[in-house]
Amino acid sequence: MIKINENYLELQDSYLFSTVAKKVKAFQEKNPNAKVIKLGIGDVTRPLVPEVIKAMHKAVDEMGEPETFKGYGLEQGYEFLREKISEYDYKKRGIDISIDEIFVSDGAKCDCGNIGDILGINNIVAITDPVYPVYLDTNVMAGRSGKFNKEKGHYENIVYLEAKAENNFEPDLPSKVPDMIYLCFPNNPTGTTLTKAQLKKWVDYAKENKSLILYDSAYEAFITEDDVPHSIYEIEGAKEVAIEFRSFSKTAGFTGVRCAYLIVPKELKGYTINGKEVALNGLWNRRHGTKFNGVSYIVQRGAEAIYSEEGQKQIKENINYYLQNAKIIKNGLEEAGYTCYGGVNAPYVWLKVPDGILSWDFFDRLLEKCNVVGTPGVGFGPCGEGYFRLTGFGTKENTEEAIKRIKEKMSNL
Numbered sequence: 378m379i380k381i382n383e384n385y386l387e388l389q390d391s392y393l394f395s396t397v398a399k400k401v402k403a404f405q406e407k408n409p410n411a412k413v414i415k416l417g418i419g420d421v422t423r424p425l426v427p428e429v430i431k432a433m434h435k436a437v438d439e440m441g442e443p444e445t446f447k448g449y450g451l452e453q454g455y456e457f458l459r460e461k462i463s464e465y466d467y468k469k470r471g472i473d474i475s476i477d478e479i480f481v482s483d484g485a486k487c488d489c490g491n492i493g494d495i496l497g498i499n500n501i502v503a504i505t506d507p508v509y510p511v512y513l514d515t516n517v518m519a520g521r522s523g524k525f526n527k528e529k530g531h532y533e534n535i536v537y538l539e540a541k542a543e544n545n546f547e548p549d550l551p552s553k554v555p556d557m558i559y560l561c562f563p564n565n566p567t568g569t570t571l572t573k574a575q576l577k578k579w580v581d582y583a584k585e586n587k588s589l590i591l592y593d594s595a596y597e598a599f600i601t602e603d604d605v606p607h608s609i610y611e612i613e614g615a616k617e618v619a620i621e622f623r624s625f626s627k628t629a630g631f632t633g634v635r636c637a638y639l640i641v642p643k644e645l646k647g648y649t650i651n652g653k654e655v656a657l658n659g660l661w662n663r664r665h666g667t668k669f670n671g672v673s674y675i676v677q678r679g680a681e682a683i684y685s686e687e688g689q690k691q692i693k694e695n696i697n698y699y700l701q702n703a704k705i706i707k708n709g710l711e712e713a714g715y716t717c718y719g720g721v722n723a724p725y726v727w728l729k730v731p732d733g734i735l736s737w738d739f740f741d742r743l744l745e746k747c748n749v750v751g752t753p754g755v756g757f758g759p760c761g762e763g764y765f766r767l768t769g770f771g772t773k774e775n776t777e778e779a780i781k782r783i784k785e786k787m788s789n790l
């Protein structure tokens with residue numbers, strides 16, 4: 378008799394963005410003439426930049442010629458791409474990351490989930506609340522969460538790090554020491570950041586407790602302020618305690634193309650039950666090589682193209698376009714009487730919903746009255762209740778129209 382992985386039965390609801398999509402589909406079927414504007418899931422709308430398209434076309438042609446055709450590539454990624462990542466994303470910021478610490482993959486979402494393969498099942502996991510749901514759900518699937526407590530909205534074995542307006546979205550160091558700590562800055566969903574000094578506290582804490590930080594910096598390209606670290610490795614000692622997740626999805630519009638990478642520094646160690654040190658780089662290399670066959674050559678050539686001078690200029694134009702949208706949302710909502718966070722170093726604006734309204738009710742009202750889709754804060758965790766996320770990834774026209782409708786129909790004055 379085939380047994381299932383019963384951990385899956387501990388998952389709550391469906392994946393957040395699937396629930397949102399289902400609700401929107403039902404609304405559209407009932408209201409076929411409504412012009413729905415989607416500012417929910419953080420999916421890009423600008424096309425790939427010309428430098429990427431040019432590089433991918435060239436790579437397609439190479440695949441059609443016997444002399445340049447490529448079969449399987451290195452599972453870890455082609456060296457031409459890893460060299461650019463090492464040079465431009467790290468060395469230029471004074472960080473020494475060598476190419477054998479870089480693992481190219483098809484997405485940070487997959488990496489965030491897959492990394493658990495090399496980590497013990499009894500590790501205590503800490504996540505922020507609210508949080509990008511993938512960190513939590515993948516640990517529930519793996520069996521690290523324990524049972525769900527409906528009253529608290531929490532899993533019994535997960536350490537929740539509260540991030541709300543009252544603590545400026547900077548979670549306190551936990552009193553119960555976790556082994557795995559997920560941090561995402563600039564943050565999804567709140568759009569807020571930590572300064573170097575604030576991030577240093579986490580690095581020092583992880584060092585002291587031999588914990589591992591799983592640092593998601595998928596939104597680093599949106600940082601506009603000086604004291605905000607782009608990489609956790611800007612903090613001294615972080616290479617001994619942190620894995621970093623990066624993605625081309627939001628940086629270069631690759632959500633439909635799929636390319637990301639993971640940094641596992643060589644000095645980073647995990648421990649056996651008997652306390653013996655084991656390098657995580659070697660474990661991940663083994664896992665990646667066994668379960669993954671590499672990102673396509675064409676896609677990696679496309680990713681490489683963003684590092685040329687022209688490529689950098691072109692992707693920055695798109696990033697600025699989305700940041701401009703975030704500003705339109707933030708300024709517009711503030712004029713309409715809402716309190717907003719984020720949107721300065723991130724594409725996400727996190728707004729406080731009017732007192733007494735639940736975030737799913739706000740979702741329904743916004744959809745019905747304004748035909749605008751956002752993401753209810755509680756979908757990211759109990760501390761997200763009373764908040765709502767809008768993304769700057771729409772088109773400028775739709776963003777302006779959405780804010781106009783909210784101002785007209787849902788001002789919070």
Ligand code: MLT
Nearest residue numbers: 417418419420486509565
């Ligand atoms: C989000 O909307 O939070 C993100 O687009 C989801 C993701 O990157 O997987």
